[in-house]
Amino acid sequence: MVAVTREPAIIREETDIVVVGGGGSGLTAAIFAKQSGARVILLEKHTELRGSTGLSIGSITATGTWHQKRAGIVDTTESHFEDMAKFAGKLAIDDNVELRRILVENVTESVNWLMGLGVTFYGPMPEPPHSQPRMHNILPNSRAYIYFVSREAQRVGVDARVNASVSKLLIEDGRVVGVRVSIAGREHEIRARRSVILATGDYSSSAEWKGRFNPAVADVDGVNTTNVGDGHRFGEELGASVKFGQVVYGPNLRFMPPPKPSVLLRLPPYPWFTKAMRFALEKLPSRLLRPFILSFVTTYLSPEPSMFKQGSILVNKEGRRFADELDKPTYAFGKQTDKVGFIVFDEPVAKKFRGWPYFISTAPGVAYAYLQDYKRTRPDLYHKAGTIAGLAASIGVPVAAMEAEIKAYNASAPGTGRPKIERGPFYALGPVKSWIILTDGGLTVNRNHQVTRADGSAIPGLYAVGSVGQGGLLLEGHGHHLAWAFTSGRLAGRHAAGANS
Numbered sequence: 001m002v003a004v005t006r007e008p009a010i011i012r013e014e015t016d017i018v019v020v021g022g023g024g025s026g027l028t029a030a031i032f033a034k035q036s037g038a039r040v041i042l043l044e045k046h047t048e049l050r051g052s053t054g055l056s057i058g059s060i061t062a063t064g065t066w067h068q069k070r071a072g073i074v075d076t077t078e079s080h081f082e083d084m085a086k087f088a089g090k091l092a093i094d095d096n097v098e099l100r101r102i103l104v105e106n107v108t109e110s111v112n113w114l115m116g117l118g119v120t121f122y123g124p125m126p127e128p129p130h131s132q133p134r135m136h137n138i139l140p141n142s143r144a145y146i147y148f149v150s151r152e153a154q155r156v157g158v159d160a161r162v163n164a165s166v167s168k169l170l171i172e173d174g175r176v177v178g179v180r181v182s183i184a185g186r187e188h189e190i191r192a193r194r195s196v197i198l199a200t201g202d203y204s205s206s207a208e209w210k211g212r213f214n215p216a217v218a219d220v221d222g223v224n225t226t227n228v229g230d231g232h233r234f235g236e237e238l239g240a241s242v243k244f245g246q247v248v249y250g251p252n253l254r255f256m257p258p259p260k261p262s263v264l265l266r267l268p269p270y271p272w273f274t275k276a277m278r279f280a281l282e283k284l285p286s287r288l289l290r291p292f293i294l295s296f297v298t299t300y301l302s303p304e305p306s307m308f309k310q311g312s313i314l315v316n317k318e319g320r321r322f323a324d325e326l327d328k329p330t331y332a333f334g335k336q337t338d339k340v341g342f343i344v345f346d347e348p349v350a351k352k353f354r355g356w357p358y359f360i361s362t363a364p365g366v367a368y369a370y371l372q373d374y375k376r377t378r379p380d381l382y383h384k385a386g387t388i389a390g391l392a393a394s395i396g397v398p399v400a401a402m403e404a405e406i407k408a409y410n411a412s413a414p415g416t417g418r419p420k421i422e423r424g425p426f427y428a429l430g431p432v433k434s435w436i437i438l439t440d441g442g443l444t445v446n447r448n449h450q451v452t453r454a455d456g457s458a459i460p461g462l463y464a465v466g467s468v469g470q471g472g473l474l475l476e477g478h479g480h481h482l483a484w485a486f487t488s489g490r491l492a493g494r495h496a497a498g499a500n501s
């Protein structure tokens with residue numbers, strides 16, 4: 001007798017709107033669609049709702065906010081619109097000015113909405129060439145976005161599911177009518193009576209997509225491993241195209257995240273706490289505050305290139321230098337073991353980086369981190385030893401190789417004008433890795449966030465928000481990406497539910 005194995009049946013479901021992706025833009029779109037009267041299922045492939053939104057630094061740039069008014073700043077959306085072009089530089093000529101206008105005219109409401117949910121911002125901070133301070137930084141960190149927005153999604157009745165990876169769109173007569181999705185290993189087909197909203201983020205973790213537009217960074221890892229361009233692929237298959245695929249942020253050096261987030265980082269962002277934090281930031285001397293604030297932000301900071309100018313080197317896990325630290329070392333990480341390295345220096349460098357102006361990292365507008373801050377808040381990254389051999393042992397690289405490498409560096413130092421590494425104690429910070437922070441290529445969309453074909457016609461039933469729905473909008477400068485994620489999410493959620501048509 002021949003054994004017959006049956007394929008497990010596909011589970012069939014129906015709703016009004018399916019949102020693909022559970023970061024800032026997807027959660028927001030789901031909430032606004034639900035509040036506009038639609039039944040909504042949100043599908044997130046990761047084990048938790050988060051996206052790049054919950055990994056970001058968390059700044060949002062906006063005008064006319066409570067914060068600007070309180071600081072007596074008179075600002076206009078028109079001036080914000082013009083300043084955005086200054087950030088975009090030569091590319092500004094091809095920018096999607098229609099979407100830029102939608103962004104500047106609606107972002108204030110996004111900030112108000114987030115504050116209404118419980119989010120606390122600190123600012124506004126200046127960031128030239130903005131003509132006014134416009135950068136609002138979330139407290140205590142960007143996980144607060146996800147905390148408050150996913151709580152709101154739950155409150156309004158969005159059916160949000162994690163471990164749910166969408167593999168394709170269902171099409172009937174040229175219209176998008178649903179998705180095929182694997183949820184915790186079981187195949188589902190979910191029909192969407194009104195529309196599907198793509199909120200799948202960018203393709204910063206796809207070697208294939210990065211290689212297509214920007215081969216030099218193809219093997220540099222993205223920060224958010226689940227953003228691999230799925231939504232871009234779905235849109236392209238239906239005739240949409242990707243605009244500004246060549247624009248990437250990075251590669252940037254960043255320290256690896258801590259093995260386990262601290263208790264402080266795991267605390268819910270209670271408004272009483274974040275408001276007290278804002279008060280303290282505004283009123284107390286920074287010398288009292290820095291240690292406390294830094295315990296929140298040293299999770300995601302980048303080391304400053306000035307460390308290398310002042311006499312630090314990079315070694316890989318074999319104890320070898322692998323790049324000229326002053327000439328784009330970030331591009332060389334992709335070829336190293338585990339794609340990581342260590343920053344190695346001696347006491348004269350350490351002495352400098354204990355005080356202004358030699359900070360190791362900065363979180364925009366919030367804090368500077370010096371060597372002693374890393375020692376206190378990130379002991380997993382901080383290594384110190386009396387000898388090079390002791391330091392090599394502490395970071396786990398071959399002693400002889402690192403000693404030889406530093407000897408060779410010191411021999412070449414006089415010719416390069418860089419200080420030698422010779423006066424102990426010796427230090428290392430790491431592992432440090434090079435990352436692509438984000439990619440800016442987005443699917444072509446119209447002013448209602450519907451995905452469009454090359455001839456400008458809308459693909460029936462398909463919307464895109466956040467990074468995948470960037471539609472050729474340039475978001476240079478701090479805080480415009482999150483501004484777009486929440487703003488496009490709000491507007492598209494309503495459009496997709498039919499509330500604005």
Ligand SMILES: Cc1cc2nc3c(=O)[nH]c(=O)nc-3n(C[C@H](O)[C@H](O)[C@H](O)COP(=O)(O)OP(=O)(O)OC[C@H]3O[C@@H](n4cnc5c(N)ncnc54)[C@H](O)[C@@H]3O)c2cc1C
Pocket residue numbers: 020021022023024025026043044045046049050051052053054055056057058059060164165166167199200201202223224226227228230231300437438465466467468478479480481482483485
């Ligand atoms: C380190 C870092 C710092 C940043 N700092 C800032 C900042 O300070 N200010 C700023 O404005 N911007 C910042 N950004 C950029 C900003 O975070 C993003 O542009 C923004 O969060 C994008 O939101 P999104 O909703 O489009 O995507 P995301 O938040 O990335 O959400 C996309 C989600 O879709 C899911 N997904 C993908 N494919 C599928 C699929 N097939 N099925 C189901 N789910 C899928 C992903 O798992 C992901 O959770 C930063 C980014 C990083 C990485």
